[in-house]
Amino acid sequence: MNCTQKCYFSLLFITLLFSESIFSQEWNWIYYADKTGSSFNPTEYFDIKAIERRINTGISLIDSSDFPINEQYIKIITENTDSSLYHSRWLNASAVLITKAQADYLKTLPFVKKIAPIAVFANPCQNEYDTTLSAIDKSILNKQLNNMEGSIFSSGQICGTGIRIAIFDTGFPFLNDIPVFEHLVKNKRIIKTYDFAKNKELVYDFNPHGTSVLSCITGKIGSIRLGLATDAEFLLARTETNREIAQEEVYWVAALEWADKNGAQIVNSSLGYTYHRYFPEEMDGKTSVVAQAAQIAARKGILIVNSMGNDGNNEWKVLATPADADSILSVGAVEAASMLHSNFSSFGPTADFRLKPNIVANGKVVAAGTKSLQTLSGTSFAAPLITGFAACVWQLFPHYSNMDIINEIQKSASLYPYFDYAHGYGIPKAGYFFGEKNPHPKESFQIEIQDQKIYLIFSSTQNFKGIGSNYLYFHLADENNKIIEYWVVELENTSQYQLPIEKIDDNQNIRVFFRGTMKTINKIDL
Amino acid sequence: MKSIKHISIVLAVMLFSAPIRAQKIVINEKTGSLFEQKNDFGPAQKRFKHLYLGYGLMLDNPNFQNIRLEAWRSNSITTGWRTQYKIWKFYSLGTDLFYNYSDFAIKQYDGKTFPDLEIHQKEKLSFHNAGTEIYQRITFFKRGKLMGTFLDAGIYGSYVFLSKYTEKDKFDEYNNNAKIRVITYRRLNYTENYQYGVHARLGFNKWAIASGYRLSNLLKNTNVCLPPIWFELQLGLHK
Numbered sequence: 001m002n003c004t005q006k007c008y009f010s011l012l013f014i015t016l017l018f019s020e021s022i023f024s025q026e027w028n029w030i031y032y033a034d035k036t037g038s039s040f041n042p043t044e045y046f047d048i049k050a051i052e053r054r055i056n057t058g059i060s061l062i063d064s065s066d067f068p069i070n071e072q073y074i075k076i077i078t079e080n081t082d083s084s085l086y087h088s089r090w091l092n093a094s095a096v097l098i099t100k101a102q103a104d105y106l107k108t109l110p111f112v113k114k115i116a117p118i119a120v121f122a123n124p125c126q127n128e129y130d131t132t133l134s135a136i137d138k139s140i141l142n143k144q145l146n147n148m149e150g151s152i153f154s155s156g157q158i159c160g161t162g163i164r165i166a167i168f169d170t171g172f173p174f175l176n177d178i179p180v181f182e183h184l185v186k187n188k189r190i191i192k193t194y195d196f197a198k199n200k201e202l203v204y205d206f207n208p209h210g211t212s213v214l215s216c217i218t219g220k221i222g223s224i225r226l227g228l229a230t231d232a233e234f235l236l237a238r239t240e241t242n243r244e245i246a247q248e249e250v251y252w253v254a255a256l257e258w259a260d261k262n263g264a265q266i267v268n269s270s271l272g273y274t275y276h277r278y279f280p281e282e283m284d285g286k287t288s289v290v291a292q293a294a295q296i297a298a299r300k301g302i303l304i305v306n307s308m309g310n311d312g313n314n315e316w317k318v319l320a321t322p323a324d325a326d327s328i329l330s331v332g333a334v335e336a337a338s339m340l341h342s343n344f345s346s347f348g349p350t351a352d353f354r355l356k357p358n359i360v361a362n363g364k365v366v367a368a369g370t371k372s373l374q375t376l377s378g379t380s381f382a383a384p385l386i387t388g389f390a391a392c393v394w395q396l397f398p399h400y401s402n403m404d405i406i407n408e409i410q411k412s413a414s415l416y417p418y419f420d421y422a423h424g425y426g427i428p429k430a431g432y433f434f435g436e437k438n439p440h441p442k443e444s445f446q447i448e449i450q451d452q453k454i455y456l457i458f459s460s461t462q463n464f465k466g467i468g469s470n471y472l473y474f475h476l477a478d479e480n481n482k483i484i485e486y487w488v489v490e491l492e493n494t495s496q497y498q499l500p501i502e503k504i505d506d507n508q509n510i511r512v513f514f515r516g517t518m519k520t521i522n523k524i525d526l
Numbered sequence: 527m528k529s530i531k532h533i534s535i536v537l538a539v540m541l542f543s544a545p546i547r548a549q550k551i552v553i554n555e556k557t558g559s560l561f562e563q564k565n566d567f568g569p570a571q572k573r574f575k576h577l578y579l580g581y582g583l584m585l586d587n588p589n590f591q592n593i594r595l596e597a598w599r600s601n602s603i604t605t606g607w608r609t610q611y612k613i614w615k616f617y618s619l620g621t622d623l624f625y626n627y628s629d630f631a632i633k634q635y636d637g638k639t640f641p642d643l644e645i646h647q648k649e650k651l652s653f654h655n656a657g658t659e660i661y662q663r664i665t666f667f668k669r670g671k672l673m674g675t676f677l678d679a680g681i682y683g684s685y686v687f688l689s690k691y692t693e694k695d696k697f698d699e700y701n702n703n704a705k706i707r708v709i710t711y712r713r714l715n716y717t718e719n720y721q722y723g724v725h726a727r728l729g730f731n732k733w734a735i736a737s738g739y740r741l742s743n744l745l746k747n748t749n750v751c752l753p754p755i756w757f758e759l760q761l762g763l764h765k
Contacts, residue, residue, distance in 0.1 A: 281561045318560060341553055351561050422553060471552075487554040497549060 027085065027118040027247055028103060029289070031093040032073050033111050040067040049164050049263025057301040057401040065090045065296060073111050080106060085247055086196075086254040090296045091289065095250040118250060118289075137375045141226070141366035143336040144216075144385060148361065149430040150228050153392040156434070160218070160229025160391030162398075164191065165266045166259035167384075168252060169213050170240040171195075171206025173370055178211065180219040180226060180368040184234065192262055195238040196251035203238045208370045209380065210238070213270045215368035216384035217391070226367060228388035235262050240271060249273065252322075253293045260300055265394060265402075267302055268387040270380035272309040272320025272346075280318050284351040288321040298327035303394075303402040305387045307379035308332045308357045309346035317347055319357070324350045329390070329406055332424060333363025333382040339414075339468040340488065341422035345379050348421035353482045357424040358406065359413050361385040389428055396433055408433070414468070418513035420475050420486040444515035454499040454521060456512065458491070473513040476503055484508070573673050573764040574612070578622075580604035580736070582758030584630060592639040592750045599631035599650070604758065610663055618663040626684065628653045630752055640750040641691065641716070647706075648694040651714075651752070653744065655721065657684020673762070676729045682738065683722035689714045716746050723754065732762040 042051065042061040054061055069087050074094065078084055083097040095118060098106065103115050145151070153159070172193075175181050184190055193203040203210075214234070219226030237258065239251035252271065259267055273288060285291045294304050308330050309320030323330035323346075333345035342363040348356030361382040366375055390405055400408065410416060412433065415426030429436075446457045456472070475486035491497065499521065504510055509522045584600035606624030613619060630651040632638065638645075661680025691711040725738030740754040 338552075347555065347560070349557065353557075420555075421557060422555060482557075484558055485554070485556045488552050490550045490552045492550070494549065 027095060027097055027250070029091065029093045029095055029116045029118060029250075030077055030106060031091065031113040031116065032069060033113040035064065035067045035070060035092060036111075037072070038067045038070050042066070046261060047263035049265070050260060051263075053263065053265055053301050056399065059299075059301050063300070065092075069094070070111070076109065077106070085250050088253050088257060088293075090257055090293060091253065095247065118247065137366055137373075140336055140362075140364055140375055141224070144362045144365045145225060145228060147336065147339065147427055148228075148385065148389055150225070150389070152430040152434055152436075153228055153389075153396075154225065156396075158392045158395055160232035160388060161395050163229065163232045163265055163391040163394050164235065164263050165217060165229065165232050165268060165387060165391060166235040166237060166255070166262075166264035167210060167214055167217070168237045168239045168255050168259075168267065168269045168271060169210030171208070171238045172203050172210040172214060172236050173205050173208050175204050175211055175214070175236075178215075178368050178370075180215050180221055180373075183220065183230065184218060189231075189233040191233050191235055193236040194255070194258055196254050196258075197238055197241045197247070203236050206238065207240070209240075209270070210236070212367040212369060212374070212376055213268065213380060213384045216365055216381050217268060217388040219368050221373075226365075227384060229391035232388075232391045235259055235264050249288070249290050252290045256293050256297050256302075260297060260302060264302060266387055266390055267297065267304045268384050269304065269322065270307045270378075270383050272307060272323060274309060274311060274320045275316050278321060280316065281351045283318055283321055283324040285321075285324045285326050285354070286352075288324075290322040291325040294322040294325035294328050298325070298402060301402050303390055303405050304328040305383050305390060306330050307383040308348070310344045310378050310380070312341070312345045312347055313343045319346045319348055319350065323356060326354065327403060327406070329358050329386060329409065330356045330424075331379060331383040331386045332357035332360040332422065333377075333379045334360045334423065334427065336362045336364055337467070339427065340471070342377070344377065345382075345422070348424070349483070355419055355424065356421070358410055359386060359424045359426065359428050361389075361427060386428070389430070392430070393433055415473060415513055418473055418475070418511055418518045420473065421483060422486070423473075444517045445512075445519075447519060447521065452501070454501055456497045456499060456514070458495055458497075458514070469515060471514075472497060474499075474510055476508060476510050479507045573762070574618075575607070575609040576762045576764040578604075578606055578608055578760050578762045580606075580758045580760040582628075582736075582756050584628070584753055585755040585757065586633070587753040587755070590751070590753060591637065593752065594633035594635065594638065595753055596631040596633050600629060602626055602628035602756065602758070604760070608762070616665045618665070620661050620663055620678070620680075621658060622661075623656075623658050624684075625654075625656045628655070628756075640745075640748070646693045646695050648692075650692050651717070651744075652690040652692065653686050653717070653721075654688040655684040655686040657682060657721075659683075659725065661725075661727070673729065673731045673764075676727075676734075678727035678729070678734075678736075679725070681722065681724050683720065686717065686719050686721060686744070688712065689717040716748070718742065718744050718746055727760070729760075729762075732764060734760040734762070736760055 066089055068089055069092060074087055077094050077096060081096040081098050081102060085095040087094045106112050107115060176185055193201050195203045215226045217227040218229050218232055220230050237255035239255045240248055297304055306323045306328055308323050311317055333342040334340055335342050345363055350356050362385060363379060363382050364377045365381040366373055367381055390409060393405055393409060394400060409428045410425045412428045413425035414429060415423060419425050444459060448455045448457055470491045472489040472491055475483045477483050504523045506523050509520050511518055511520050582602040584595055586595040586597055604624050604626045606622045608620060608622035610618040610620035632649045634645045659680050659682035661678040663676050663678045666675045691714055692708060694706060694708045696706055721740055721742045721744055723738050723740035725736055727734045727736040736758040738756050743751050745752060
């Protein structure tokens with residue numbers, strides 16, 4: 001290496017050094033100290049549906065978080081930054097591209113409360129496509145709604161009529177050309193669209209994940225339904241990109257405010273952000289901006305349905321934010337054949353040990369692809385099945401608040417009041433909303449204690465018919481109701497089961513669930 | 527008789543397998559350490575494997591009588607691929623593969639004996655080498671989502687695949703057309719093919735200052751030793 005070559009190399013090194021440290025720009029949230037001087041007229045700002053939702057759920061039309069950011073603040077920030085992505089009313093913050101020097105200056109402004117970096121990566125809950133559609137796939141299609149007793153809604157003409165659903169996803173290519181959505185297009189039930197990545201209205205392009213998700217809410221061909229809310233109306237937002245990944249959480253927040261403004265009652269988000277940006281202990285519903293925004297939306301009466309994520313069999317294993325947010329429905333996936341946890345479905349709880357997932361649905365579905373119906377797997381597709389279900393419940397009980405919907409759907413679920421961190425409360429059942437009782441017989445087992453041993457005695461040994469009828473669910477909980485361990489036993493031709501009492505310490509209890517009956521056993525029972 | 531034996535075995539297998547089939551655990555999850563385990567694991571991890579660049583300087587030793595180095599002109603460049611494996615929250619083991627090019631610019635003074643007594647305008651020894659290092663890393667403070675502040679200590683070894691000697695002189699008196707004459711000798715027979723040493727590195731996120739001590743002599747069959755201490759500024763090419 002001669003002197004000239006070395007000089008070039010050194011120059012390259014120094015250029016890298018300077019470009020990295022001095023001129024590099026990063027996306028940051030600039031949080032403002034106040035909203036001084038801004039005024040707000042809800043009747044001008046909100047769509048009539050948004051106003052209706054607030055009135056119906058007893059939420060005030062005047063909320064400081066809806067007030068716009070002080071325009072003077074935005075003007076000053078815009079003048080002192082290279083690019084701004086979004087100005088969030090809810091967060092009272094602007095997402096901007098700035099250098100370190102610019103950040104140092106902006107920190108000195110009296111109205112800037114803090115500057116926080118927007119981290120670098122995100123990860124959609126997306127699985128690979130299977131292009132075949134066999135007889136087995138037809139069976140999958142049959143189960144994806146029937147496991148939730150969806151036909152009860154359909155036969156009652158409950159199809160999410162009048163419910164406005166926003167979908168945040170990667171794009172919705174070919175939507176207008178796919179027969180699965182013909183009824184949507186024909187009846188003009190796509191109310192608004194917006195691509196937050198490109199800052200334009202067109203969303204019918206890019207990754208087809210959104211098209212497939214939408215089909216699991218509302219798709220139908222003739223009399224065959226892919227989702228339950230075939231008469232709902234939609235707001236479609238593209239918030240995920242393939243390249244500009246640093247800003248996806250900003251787009252998500254922006255889309256949520258947009259959805260609120262345009263009267264969304266339900267938001268389906270089959271998206272999640274995990275190890276590229278966060279630690280598992282940050283999945284606490286408070287750390288990520290999307291979780292914060294989800295909770296604000298919940299306070300404003302919006303029902304958010306978010307997928308748990310597909311890291312159940314990965315090292316990460318736990319849920320993806322914003323599924324960690326409080327007061328939203330986080331949806332895990334089960335196998336259609338066994339009704340048991342799908343191995344890819346991320347596990348709960350949240351880092352602060354709140355119950356997640358809330359409920360589960362089929363994780364393998366038949367959905368619309370760009371060229372044909374496809375069989376797809378992932379919690380991304382379990383969430384929209386629940387979104388369609390929730391839309392039907394809301395149509396049936398229009399006076400319910402978003403929290404009522406969450407509570408009632410949980411109560412309707414197959415395992416309620418039992419829960420664990422793989423299944424939540426189980427699969428919701430439409431029959432509950434029509435007054436149907438639990439199909440399983442009550443008092444399906446007795447507890448007998450003999451010689452310091454606990455036996456579960458079953459009354460219906462030979463009657464293990466139907467999926468899930470022979471599953472014995474256990475969870476071991478401490479005095480704070482925090483589940484320490486849970487397990488599911490599949491019984492075969494047995495009339496009793498001996499409980500492993502060595503697992504129970506003092507102040508702990510085991511809850512057992514079998515065919516609709518839950519019983520609690522404490523150490524003291526011995 | 528043989529068939530009775532077979533039937534007995536089948537019956538025995540059926541008998542013993544029945545209780546197992548009767549109680550099959552299909553899911554079992556423990557949550558106590560769910561988040562503790564993941565302390566090992568976070569956004570910093572994707573930075574554990576990365577390319578790096580380095581620019582180094584050789585430290586002259588004034589106590590060496592036979593050979594002295596010119597400051598700044600005795601330098602090196604390095605590029606390599608580094609990885610680390612986390613053992614404990616604050617302790618990791620790591621290795622890297624690197625290519626290094628080093629110039630030892632020999633100071634011209636009366637009394638130098640290596641490689642000879644002759645005084646040139648400039649004179650240097652150069653080494654192209656590729657090798658590996660093994661290090662242990664202690665991370666200070668909370669790493670957060672970055673590499674954090676760390677101190678490495680380890681050993682390195684490399685194979686010298688090309689050595690060069692270059693001398694540069696003015697020869698105006700002999701050739702009016704050639705003001706400068708540069709002579710280069712390659713694949714020197716008086717340099718070693720291998721070198722090894724110890725090193726330490728103090729780093730903060732993508733930047734690190736490294737220093738090393740070469741335990742082996744780069745020169746064969748001589749009691750002359752090239753100064754063994756070097757310093758290097760390294761830049762990890764990760765976000």
